[in-house]
Amino acid sequence: MSQHNIQVTVNGRLHTATVEGRLTLSDFLRVEAGYTGVHIGCEHGVCGACTVIVDGQAVRSCLMLAVQADGSSITTVEGLTAPDGTLHPVQQALRDEHALQCGFCTPGVVMTLAALTSGASKPAARTLLDALSGHVCRCTGYQGIRRAAIKLAGEPGAKK
Ligand code: FES
Ligand code: FES
Known part of the structure; x- marks a missing residue:
């Protein structure tokens, strides 16, 4: 090889x-x-x-x-958490919305949302929710994950 x-x-x-x-x-x-x-x-x-x-x-x-x-x-x-332990906004949103159970899917979800929300303007909720469709949560904690994504979007009033 x-x-x-x-x-x-x-x-x-x-x-x-x-x-x-x-x-x-x-x-x-x-x-x-x-x-x-x-x-x-x-x-x-x-x-x-x-x-x-x-x-x-x-x-x-x-x-x-x-x-x-x-x-x-x-x-x-x-690499997302600050040296003083402050959570990245995506991590905080997931925590606030109780969006993790066993946590196996969580790093992948976090990285997808972090990549999409790193720009100067926030993406639409639809964009974030579409991206989440490519993540499997075997604990089926999708509602909390979706709420966190909507919180991170540029349209907080979007349908959950
Ligand atoms: S381990 Fe890479 S997409 Fe499932
Ligand atoms: S929280 Fe267990 S797989 Fe998603």
């Missing part, structure tokens, strides 16, 4: 590694770099649990090879 040298910045920290060409970004982040907030569920792009932000875009890290991320800047859920 071919080996490749890669360099990625994860949550502001530079990582250099030699990886097999077949290694997924999710396995690299979780197993090799220790970012265990990257949850791995289906491993084929369906559940959304492995979502991270790569160069500003929400990405399913099980569908990307580590070697494809060479040179990229990656944010995992560990």
Whole structure:
């Protein structure tokens, strides 16, 4: 199997590694770099649990090879909370709306919403709710997750 040298910045920290060409970004982040907030569920792009932000875009890290991320800047859920423990607005909204149960789906949901709400203008609730349709919560806690998304949107009065 071919080996490749890669360099990625994860949550502001530079990582250099030699990886097999077949290694997924999710396995690299979780197993090799220790970012265990990257949850791995289906491993084929369906559940959304492995979502991270790569160069500003929400990405399913099980569908990307580590070697494809060479040179990229990656944010995992560990990178969202401020050093003093202050939660990211998305994390706070989910907490306020009691939008997590076992928490397995939560990092992926958080990263998708964080990517979409990071710009200067807030997206429409519909945009956030559509994005959530790509996340599976096996605890079926969808109502709380949807309420949190609506709270984060530019139209707080949108239908829940
Ligand atoms: S583990 Fe990547 S989408 Fe399910
Ligand atoms: S909170 Fe358990 S899978 Fe979503």
